[in-house]
Amino acid sequence: MFKCVPCAVEGCRRYALEDMYTCLQHAENSDQVLQSLIASLSDSHRHRDVVMTDVRLKDIDFSNVHLTTCDFARCVFENVDFSQSKIQACFFDFCLFENCNFDGSDARHSVVAGSKIMGCSFTDTLLIHTNFMGIDARDCDFSSSDLYYSNFCSSHLVNVQFVDCNLKNADFRYTDRQNVSFKYSNFEEASFS
Amino acid sequence: MKVFFHFSLNEFSNTYLVGPEDGGDAILIDPGHIDLELIERIESNRFTIAHVLLTHRHPSHTAGLGTLVKIYDPIVYAGSPSMYETPVKEVRDRAILDLSGITVEAIQVPGHTIDSFVYKIGNALFTGDVLYAGRVGATTGVLEKALLLKGIKNRLLTLDERFLIFPGHGTISALKIEKMFNRELIDAMAIDDLAQLSHPSIMT
Numbered sequence: 001m002f003k004c005v006p007c008a009v010e011g012c013r014r015y016a017l018e019d020m021y022t023c024l025q026h027a028e029n030s031d032q033v034l035q036s037l038i039a040s041l042s043d044s045h046r047h048r049d050v051v052m053t054d055v056r057l058k059d060i061d062f063s064n065v066h067l068t069t070c071d072f073a074r075c076v077f078e079n080v081d082f083s084q085s086k087i088q089a090c091f092f093d094f095c096l097f098e099n100c101n102f103d104g105s106d107a108r109h110s111v112v113a114g115s116k117i118m119g120c121s122f123t124d125t126l127l128i129h130t131n132f133m134g135i136d137a138r139d140c141d142f143s144s145s146d147l148y149y150s151n152f153c154s155s156h157l158v159n160v161q162f163v164d165c166n167l168k169n170a171d172f173r174y175t176d177r178q179n180v181s182f183k184y185s186n187f188e189e190a191s192f193s
Numbered sequence: 194m195k196v197f198f199h200f201s202l203n204e205f206s207n208t209y210l211v212g213p214e215d216g217g218d219a220i221l222i223d224p225g226h227i228d229l230e231l232i233e234r235i236e237s238n239r240f241t242i243a244h245v246l247l248t249h250r251h252p253s254h255t256a257g258l259g260t261l262v263k264i265y266d267p268i269v270y271a272g273s274p275s276m277y278e279t280p281v282k283e284v285r286d287r288a289i290l291d292l293s294g295i296t297v298e299a300i301q302v303p304g305h306t307i308d309s310f311v312y313k314i315g316n317a318l319f320t321g322d323v324l325y326a327g328r329v330g331a332t333t334g335v336l337e338k339a340l341l342l343k344g345i346k347n348r349l350l351t352l353d354e355r356f357l358i359f360p361g362h363g364t365i366s367a368l369k370i371e372k373m374f375n376r377e378l379i380d381a382m383a384i385d386d387l388a389q390l391s392h393p394s395i396m397t
Contacts, residue, residue: 004316131364134374153327154374
């Protein structure tokens with residue numbers, strides 16, 4: 001599991017980067033550190049316990065990445081490609097995802113709660129046991145995905161497609177839904193009340 | 194420290210494996226069902242299950258104990274030792290356990306069962322059936338529910354909201370997420386606030 005070592009700068013509530021004393025924002029040469037982190041994450045190796053919170057990432061190819069127990073809380077992802085990635089037990093809580101692609105990825109046991117997700121594609125994705133509580137999703141496509149035991153409690157969904165999904169034990173209680181389609185999905189096995 | 198999540202189709206419960214980075218003595222939390230996948234995960238990480246923590250007595254969290262004891266002979270910790278067929282060490286509220294170098298704090302939060310414990314390891318809370326993502330634990334009556342909510346309010350919600358939550362069922366979460374989006378918890382706390390205005394002695 002990622003370590004939650006507080007940033008050494010007094011008053012900062014962020015966590016320190018792995019093997020460093022400060023968070024990215026307080027690191028010397030933070031741009032250089034960020035670029036080296038992105039380069040290291042982009043390779044095809046398995047990455048574990050990476051802490052990279054409160055970062056803005058734009059136009060980056062993270063396809064085929066392997067991430068396990070990492071913390072990306074409060075990041076902004078713009079036009080980031082996570083397709084065919086393997087993401088296990090990672091935290092993406094309170095993030096902003098805009099025009100990101102997760103197609104064909106395996107993102108099980110992760111946490112995306114509290115995030116704003118706009119124009120993102122999650123088709124043919126394994127999202128089992130994933131926490132989407134309180135998300136604000138707009139113009140997103142989860143079609144052909146396995147959402148077994150995933151939790152969308154208290155979320156706000158507008159123009160979201162769940163076509164031909166496995167929704168067994170998925171939790172949609174207290175959701176606010178506008179133009180949401182569950183066509184060909186087993187929504188009877190999900191919880192709505 | 195590594196934390197592994199294992200999902201059991203037997204009653205849809207979660208088992209957690211916590212161990213050091215380079216293998217050795219590990220902790221298994223709530224062995225609801227021991228299957229080959231879990232054994233392979235233990236062995237491939239060169240772990241030996243030296244300790245078992247039980248969050249409460251229900252079979253969906255303890256049914257694999259018999260199998261596990263035959264393979265690894267761990268020391269088992271739980272709130273009600275007399276409830277089990279295998280020898281169990283009693284855990285007391287606020288006990289600090291040193292389990293092969295991993296520090297565990299036991300926090301008793303009764304209500305779901307009288308012996309319900311939450312285990313705090315590093316920045317993680319293993320909440321069993323006390324608190325899930327989007328729900329609070331089921332109870333058998335209103336007094337038990339009040340006891341559970343009081344425990345959650347006083348013992349868990351007072352912790353740093355960045356604590357991660359690893360529940361006995363459902364998805365992993367964080368304390369901040371539950372504070373913001375767990376409708377059952379939000380409703381209960383709102384009722385609690387109202388109750389304090391009119392009957393200060395009920396739940397404070």
